[in-house]
Amino acid sequence: MYKTVLEMRNIWKSFSGNVVLRDVNFTVRLGEVHGILGENGAGKSTLMKILMGIYSKDSGTLLLDGEEVDIQSPKQALELGISMIHQELNPVLDLSIAENVFLGKEITKYGLVQYKEMQRQALEIIERVGLSVPTKQTMRGLSIAQMQQVEIAKALSWNAKVMIMDEPTASLTEREIDALFHIIRQMTEKGISVIYITHKIEELFRICNRVTVLRNGEYIATEEISETNRDHLISLMVGREIGEIYPKEDVDIGEVVLEVENLSVDNVLSDVSFYARKGEILGVAGLVGAGRSELMETIFGLRTPSSGQIRIHGEPISITSPRTALKNKMAFVTEDRKVTGLNLIAPLRENITLVTVRQFVENLRINKKKETDASNLYIDRLGIKTDSCESQVKDLSGGNQQKVVIAKWLLADPDIIIMDEPTRGIDVGAKRDIYLLMGELVKQGKTIILISSEMPEVLGMSDRLMVLSGGKVMGVLDRNKFEQQKIMDMQFGAVYH
Numbered sequence: 001m002y003k004t005v006l007e008m009r010n011i012w013k014s015f016s017g018n019v020v021l022r023d024v025n026f027t028v029r030l031g032e033v034h035g036i037l038g039e040n041g042a043g044k045s046t047l048m049k050i051l052m053g054i055y056s057k058d059s060g061t062l063l064l065d066g067e068e069v070d071i072q073s074p075k076q077a078l079e080l081g082i083s084m085i086h087q088e089l090n091p092v093l094d095l096s097i098a099e100n101v102f103l104g105k106e107i108t109k110y111g112l113v114q115y116k117e118m119q120r121q122a123l124e125i126i127e128r129v130g131l132s133v134p135t136k137q138t139m140r141g142l143s144i145a146q147m148q149q150v151e152i153a154k155a156l157s158w159n160a161k162v163m164i165m166d167e168p169t170a171s172l173t174e175r176e177i178d179a180l181f182h183i184i185r186q187m188t189e190k191g192i193s194v195i196y197i198t199h200k201i202e203e204l205f206r207i208c209n210r211v212t213v214l215r216n217g218e219y220i221a222t223e224e225i226s227e228t229n230r231d232h233l234i235s236l237m238v239g240r241e242i243g244e245i246y247p248k249e250d251v252d253i254g255e256v257v258l259e260v261e262n263l264s265v266d267n268v269l270s271d272v273s274f275y276a277r278k279g280e281i282l283g284v285a286g287l288v289g290a291g292r293s294e295l296m297e298t299i300f301g302l303r304t305p306s307s308g309q310i311r312i313h314g315e316p317i318s319i320t321s322p323r324t325a326l327k328n329k330m331a332f333v334t335e336d337r338k339v340t341g342l343n344l345i346a347p348l349r350e351n352i353t354l355v356t357v358r359q360f361v362e363n364l365r366i367n368k369k370k371e372t373d374a375s376n377l378y379i380d381r382l383g384i385k386t387d388s389c390e391s392q393v394k395d396l397s398g399g400n401q402q403k404v405v406i407a408k409w410l411l412a413d414p415d416i417i418i419m420d421e422p423t424r425g426i427d428v429g430a431k432r433d434i435y436l437l438m439g440e441l442v443k444q445g446k447t448i449i450l451i452s453s454e455m456p457e458v459l460g461m462s463d464r465l466m467v468l469s470g471g472k473v474m475g476v477l478d479r480n481k482f483e484q485q486k487i488m489d490m491q492f493g494a495v496y497h
């Protein structure tokens with residue numbers, strides 16, 4: 001039998017008449033990691049803030065160890081053993097680590113704060129999560145992962161029974177994620193329950209025992225991780241079947257548009273050859289360090305090859321800069337906005353016309369009316385959610401920002417569109433919009449090269465899939481030969497014949 005630690009029953013909550021949680025039920029067992037899965041805006045953070053006493057519920061019941069509790073403030077939640085590692089880490093940056101750890105329960109003697117003693121005890125506390133830094137130092141000097149560790153240590157010092165983590169891996173590296181998962185496992189072994197909020201399904205399978213799915217403020221289901229699967233969870237989360245998420249259409253594939261032959265870059269790529277055709281989506285898979293982005297950067301003129309050839313429509317061309325690439329009708333939608341970043345504090349209009357701004361210059365001045373018309377056309381076409389093309393890009397959601405990046409390139413009317421992780425970090429609804437757009441583009445005869453670390457995405461959207469490992473091509477598979485295990489083996493260096 002499992003012991004239930006926490007139970008939230010029939011929780012309702014609205015903000016100014018807008019219902020964001022309707023009749024939500026949620027239970028947590030002793031020592032489990034319980035995932036909460038849902039798209040942006042599903043109500044995950046709100047539910048947890050109610051538990052933390054940050055928001056008050058409109059109605060419903062909260063039970064802790066079987067007893068009804070009424071949590072009015074975060075301090076009270078902490079005292080009851082509930083703590084939360086927030087999505088936006090908000091430790092007070094100018095406080096020392098020690099002061100932050102003891103915030104709200106400073107050690108005093110004769111009315112004086114005992115800094116030395118706090119520093120000593122804070123070190124003991126942070127060492128419990130494997131962190132060893134001088135606690136006199138300010139929070140500002142720490143990495144995000146370290147700040148998170150301080151926050152976890154702080155929660156433990158309140159004798160946490162239930163620890164809520166809100167999208168904790170959002171800005172962590174792979175190694176930091178491993179370290180975090182290690183800490184989580186140690187906590188659950190000691191009987192602490194962890195509520196793990198995420199919209200990344202892979203993580204649920206790595207760390208959670210159960211998962212509760214919320215959609216649009218509604219409780220959808222709670223599943224045992226060992227008895228569910230990815231596709232099922234996605235369909236619960238978005239309310240659609242998986243086939244509808246990767247809307248792959250049949251498109252007639254035409255002649256070869258791009259050919260790459262024996263391309264090498266010192267220490268990065270060796271003898272890479274492949275082609276891509278009109279109307280085709282060529283997926284590119286590989287692990288971190290396989291050379292995927294480097295290959296695309298070379299094709300786009302951001303890196304100089306040591307040898308090899310690139311042909312477009314059969315013509316050998318030498319691409320020496322992104323400008324030559326652009327002239328040859330190529331576009332590069334980058335993941336990290338390295339090549340042509342979004343200017344977050346500029347209006348959508350200026351961002352959308354960034355690549356093609358020359359088109360809008362008349363008599364040495366930018367024709368703003370023309371820019372506005374072009375921007376509005378693409379805002380409409382891509383379904384970018386904004387009040388106006390004069391809004392600042394920083395006010396858009398991640399998915400809508402990504403659509404702005406794509407719009408900017410489409411305005412240049414490219415034939416070959418390279419997309420590097422085009423849906424990373426955006427919600428499933430916006431992802432689907434981007435997939436639909438990709439389908440539309442190939443139907444118009446464009447060629448798309450899709451680099452993605454999300455296996456379901458490359459499998460769902462590609463016509464062929466090239467797998468790279470250690471800067472070499474391990475093979476290219478046709479869609480009817482896609483097999484996850486085979487692709488994984490290739491990513492680790494197995495050559496496909």
Ligand code: ADP
Nearest residue numbers: 015016020038039040041042043044045046047
């Ligand atoms: P999630 O964490 O699942 O992304 P949230 O709980 O943050 O979702 O948000 C759920 C809904 O509640 C959203 O529509 C959001 O705009 C709304 N919401 C959240 N907090 C507030 C608030 N303080 N005031 C008004 N609306 C809010």
Ligand code: MG
Nearest residue numbers: 044045087166
């Ligand atoms: Mg949230």
